[in-house]
Amino acid sequence: MLRAGNAVRFTPNEVEDYRSLGIDFAGTRTQDDIEQALSRWAQTLADERPDLLDKIVLEMAKARGVRPPPSLDRVVSDVPSAGSPGQS
Secondary structure: OEEEOOEEEOOHHHHHHHHHOOOOOOOOOEHHHHHHHHHHHHHHHHHHOHHHHHHHHHHHHHHHOOOOOHHHOOOOOOOOOOOOOOOO
16 A cells, blocks of 8 residues: 555555455545445444454454453453453
């Protein structure tokens, strides 16, 4: 992705790579366009494959070192909550 100020541009290869993941960046020209494309992708995942979206959210939280959203606590039963008894 190339950036110049608020403008962005994806190469044709990048557009194809993202398309293989289900994200359509064709015609994306601004950060707002990127956010809209990602929002559509996330909504599609939520509708069609909520289990996959949950896994992505959990991995993102793990990568950033933060707790997942409370709605996913049911998914992660083996991860103790912050400050819970028994933590070392």
